[in-house]
Amino acid sequence: MKQVKFMLSEKEMPTSWYNILPDLPKPLPPLLHPGTKEPTILPPPLFPSAMRDQEFSKERYIEIPEEVQDIYKIWRPTPLHRAYRLEKALDTPAKIFYKYEGVSPAGSHKLNTAIAQAYYAKQDGIKRFATETGAGQWGSALSLGTAFFGLECKVYMVKVSYQQKPYRRIMMETWGAKCVASPSEDTAIGRKILAEDPHSPGSLGIAISEAIEDAFGRDDTYYSIGSVINCVLLHQTVIGQEAKKQMEMAGFYPDIIVGCVGGGSNFAGMFLPFVKDKLEGKKPKLRIINVEPEACPSLTQGPYAWDYGDIAGMAPIAKMNTLGHTFIPDKIHAGGLRYHGMAPIICHLHQLGFVEAKAVPQTTTFEAGIQFARTEGIISAPETSHAIRVAIDEALACKKSGESKTILLAHSGHGHFDLAAYDDYLTGKIKDHKVSAAKIKEALAQLPQVEYAGA
């Protein structure tokens, strides 16, 4: 009988997060203050002290608090699957494995950091979080994270998503969070925008600004972000540490690891423990492929440059591959991949040649998602389907070449709240959104002028 899943016991769950910073061959450039443009830390009134320490920590392993581990155990360790049925449908000699984060109650990897953030905020005596959400994945994860620790949570949800995805909003409310459509009447910036345009559909940039204003204005409130920054990637390294042990159980080491990247936290969480092997010279041939949408190709088409983390220029400036902080991608269904920049750690590793990147058109990702659903059963988030596309392409390349490569797919979450997108695909309403060079050029003209030459 074949083994389909490789499961770890709770005792085998990692007890530390892996911090790659001390292992990097060249140091990661710092964050710069958006005003002074000098090196800075995560702003103290907005972030838990533990996370500020973690952001540039020199410790290789950072212990996961026991209370956080106990909550992780509700769904972790997550399964590693061998995709026998997909392999058979593709008639490929490749071996495809996927690590499935969709078993979390919030439906994706996002809960790994949401719980840590809520725990640390509680430690600091904070009572409340404010955050933004686009499609709703992050807002739901933080709503549950805060519910576990008895904290309040206020989510500013981009109005167009708030209207299109009521189930995500209800999910947050079921866990006890308050969710408002952004722009809202609850902040000065929201009121200003509504005064100018009462029918504003909102944007992630506006929602971030509302959440930050909310958190700045109250002593009992932190601001929370679900990706991009170092400590959020750190919290996600439970994924890759588990996957490494599980691949050992299966008796294979991957030739290729593939995952989708928006801010980059899910895929970095998977690959950082494997990159360690490359940094140590152990696995020079391992390929790590970051998959992004053709509509928002920061790694494949954006320069490695200093840029603001947010549209309003309130967040720190980071060195990253960016399409420009004013770049607004087309409204593809993979809302979680519509970020103008990319996690600085990923960009740094990309610069150093340890990871690669690929952009894929939207229609082909739905085709891959459907094939995955009909063979492996799981209906995937449109974000995840970007990674599935490339995993399938690599498996088909093996079919041509006759090679029996081992492919490890980072499966970030299910698509139960994205079925309207599947309906659009099945009824022929999905199109591709290749971005024009002119659009990128226009946004890149808005990059900040930075004199800093320290890194």
Add this chain to the structure above:
Amino acid sequence: MKQVKFMLSEKEMPTSWYNILPDLPKPLPPLLHPGTKEPTILPPPLFPSAMRDQEFSKERYIEIPEEVQDIYKIWRPTPLHRAYRLEKALDTPAKIFYKYEGVSPAGSHKLNTAIAQAYYAKQDGIKRFATETGAGQWGSALSLGTAFFGLECKVYMVKVSYQQKPYRRIMMETWGAKCVASPSEDTAIGRKILAEDPHSPGSLGIAISEAIEDAFGRDDTYYSIGSVINCVLLHQTVIGQEAKKQMEMAGFYPDIIVGCVGGGSNFAGMFLPFVKDKLEGKKPKLRIINVEPEACPSLTQGPYAWDYGDIAGMAPIAKMNTLGHTFIPDKIHAGGLRYHGMAPIICHLHQLGFVEAKAVPQTTTFEAGIQFARTEGIISAPETSHAIRVAIDEALACKKSGESKTILLAHSGHGHFDLAAYDDYLTGKIKDHKVSAAKIKEALAQLPQVEYAGA
């Protein structure tokens, strides 16, 4: 560190289903033909031969085909959780465990039988299934089951649900099934009803009639049912067999097992392997509580009588607790619990005193569902929340009495597609639906006259 989940390896997954029929102290009454009213079998042109054999088999253990086991492994064995966080919130000395079937790709236990049915149909050389679905759980499970075996699937979905729950319909289509609103133009009975009332909202009874007509009319097509009959309960016994081993791992034997019942297949799948211990006299004090909605109280208020399985009187007549086959329950959100009868095996065990039953009002089930979501993280199906209500009530009774009972909850599935119902609850729109004695009396007047005295 405490252990939160008790997981079995794939090797520990049951390789047989447990058939209780040979262990019953008194034989189960037969099915009667709806025309002749004489003992009958499942109609051959509609059901796989293997299932016809299983329906009244004398074998205690029936081997699960290897191909079915391989597909089960995508999500099985399912986890057994200790609900530490709920226990703490209730401040109870009771120990609450739950066996979680929501990790299946279709979101509930229904997939356990859907895969077996599709496998057996394929063995018989059948190419296609026709079935009905109310809220959509069963239709989605069979859509995925048939996708795994390359069969076609046509689902007649009650029109009002088809319109209210588009995500369920899209889920089926994503897996490749065809789903139409019932009454449809695709059958004679559908066309007849539409001719009389073009705006008919449909009913489960109409949808069953359409599916049966479809299957009767084509040699390549079987009809499929997702609960009630013996062999479907049989397929669900993987749940209870796993749970028994997992409770042993946890070091406890349940004092109380609780689950929700509509047709009864999920909860019977859980409790039948435990009832075996009671039949053998080993666990006389074990309580098994079937929870049903106050709006459809077949076990608590229906007589144990001969009645048709369907509204149209086309299905076999079974001896069961029934509210009458013409009984139409109010439109509570737990659509899966709106069946006029109950699995004959459950009713028989109820008659013999091995299991008990309790009916609960709708509002209290949502209250329980919310408490479960905010402590254990999982958003439950409204059906499951009926069982959660009683599990919590029993735990609170322990708090009063100071007893530290062990409660095992059969958690049948997640509520990702039921969030509109949660929204109604959170905004005060949910009410109770206690059924009137007059309504039951009226439906019971339509029970068939049966002379059969064999059992």
